[in-house]
Each structure stands twice: as structure tokens, then as C-alpha cells.
Amino acid sequence: MTGKVVTITSGKGGVGKTTTVANIAVALAADGKKVVCIDGDIGLRNLDVIMGLENRIVYDIVDVVEGRCRTRQAMIRDKRMPELFLIPAAQTRDKNAVSPSDMIRLCDELRQEMDWILIDSPAGIERGFRNSIAAADKVLIVTNPEMSAVRDADRVIGLLEAEEKAAPSLIVNRLNPTMVKRGDMLGVDDVYDLLRIEVIGIVPEDENVIVASNRGAPLAIEAKSRAGQAFRNIARRLNGEQVPFLDLEAHSLWDRIARLAGRK
Amino acid sequence: MDFFDRLVGKKKSAKSAKERLQLVLIHDRTDLTPAVLEAMKDDIIAAISKHIDIDPDKVNIDVEHDGRAQRLVADIPLRVATRRRAS
Ligand SMILES: Nc1ncnc2c1ncn2[C@@H]1O[C@H](COP(=O)(O)OP(=O)(O)O)[C@@H](O)[C@H]1O
């Protein structure tokens, strides 16, 4: 088995990277895939609480890298899904405890056993970001339809271009269709015009995201929520399926995106 | 945007956001500030004016996009009179 390494990053903090990782992971695992998430945000561990696994942590990624435990021992098995795992970040160490080559080594090992390795990148463009993209086969950039988030996304896309990484894909999170319609929020087509990378997901603003994080149960498991549906669709697109975008905005948004992305 | 804003012709905020971002991103990607662009324009006008007579006010220099790639495009109209005098 050769698993694929997908890094979720953004530049700006608080745009929804951790939420995205947890939800895509749950969706892929629900589809029968073997999935491991790595929390790359050393010192600001968060993925554990979003996934509801905070009470089960014994070892973390720095323990693995420094040889205090085997990789398997640091992989926490999810409560609901037997083939979903989390390797937590260290909370009391700094980002320099892990290097890009450590990440490449770890991911190469995980590729043998897993279908998907999802890495939750910290905000910023420093060491933690470098670590999180070092082993990536695919990078997903999360942004919000908002000035500073789009600007920082562009900066990260530029850095990936300079590293000659494969072209990243874009997730526009926290879209508020009512504000877009009113002309008070950038639409997905605007964000695409500005950033010019393929759009792989559009996730609406949804208060269920916060309810789900309160419970420690990512909402992609729930059938009803729109954001959950949007995250499940991203997982399917990662698997190579052609899935139409949810109709959140004005009609035929999918057609416009497909045209812009050169698919039509 | 409410009725009053529309009455006084105030631009929708998403439109301002997009226009402002377009400019910000050009500078972020290329390190090209409006001041540098203006200085470059003056140099180009000076260089060309050594050889032919052009109207400095009609010269236009801009950054154009092709996907994520950007190119500097200069539009320098030649004077009809110049050509006539030369013949
Ligand atoms: N689609 C959404 N709708 C509503 N709230 C969201 C959405 N996505 C993220 N959030 C909230 O935004 C905050 C930041 O999300 P998080 O995933 O921690 O961002 P990051 O990892 O990029 O810092 C959290 O409080 C989260 O619940």
C-alpha cells in the first residue's frame, strides 16, 4: 500500500484548517479508508479536542521523532472509526523539535500502512509550515472569502510555486451565501479570479461546526448538516470522483467554477 | 447595501474588496509598488525619446495576468506626425 500525503494549510490562522482535517479524515474513514491525521501545530495542539481524543494521548509526534516510542504507539485510534488514527502534536515543545526530513521519514513509514495521511499545518510560513509541506503529495489551501485570508493564501501559493510543489487546490470555508448575494462578501468566483488555483471545496458558514467541536465529533459524520455535506464532497473529490458543488449561491455556480477551472 | 447607499452610488463592499486585493496581490507577488512602476515608466519614456518623438502622456505601463503568471506590458503610441516628417 502507498498512502497519499495531503497537507492542509492556509497562511492565516483561524480560517478552518483543523476543522477541515478532522472532517475530511472522518469522511474518508467512513468510506472504508485507512486514515491517519498528524497534528503539525506543535505547541498549539488542537486536532485532538476537535476529534474528541484528548483523553487518550500518551505519546506525541516528538516522542516518535526522538525515538521514545514506536510510531504505532503514538497513533491514537478513533472512538467511532476503527481505521482512523491521530498522531498528536507535542504541547510543551517548540516547532524546532521536528525537522522537514523527520516528517518525510515518518510519512514514508505511514504510507506503507495507510491510504491517507492528512497533515494539519500551523498558521504562518515558518518552520511548522515547512515541516507540514515537506512530505506532501497534495496541498489543500483553506481560505475565507475575506481580505486578509485571501492575501495570505496567495502568499502561501507563491511559496509552494517557489518550492516547485504540485499545484495546490483551494477550499473556500465559511462562505455566507446571503452576504455574497447582497454584495458584501467575495464569492467563490471572485476568490478564484484572484488566486487562480483549482477549487476543491466550498464550505458554508455553519453553526453546527461549533456544536460539533463542543462534542468532539466532527460533523461530517452527520447526514444533515450542509457543512458536513461539503466536507464529505471534498473527501470524494480527493478520491478522484467528480462531485457537483452544493448549490449555496446563485444557480449554476458549478458550471462557472468548472469553466474557470478549465474542466469544460 | 441599503437603499440610501445605492442612491448615493456607494460601491458594494465585495467589489471594493476584490479591486483592492487585485492591486495588493500584484505588489505582493512582484515587489512592484506603484512608485517603482511610475519611475520605470519615466525611464522608458526617456530612453525612447532619445530616438523618436513620443507623447509621454499616452504611454501606459501595466501588469497583466495570465493565470498566476504576470507580465509587464508597455503601450507606447507613436506620433503620426513623426512618421510623416521622417518620410
Ligand atoms: N464552516 C464554518 N462555519 C462556522 N464556523 C467555523 C467553520 N469553519 C471553522 N469554524 C470555526 O472557526 C474557528 C477556527 O477554526 P479552526 O479549524 O480551528 O481554524 P485553524 O485550524 O485554521 O486555526 C473555530 O472556532 C471553528 O469552529
Ligand SMILES: [Mg+2]
Ligand atoms: Mg488549527
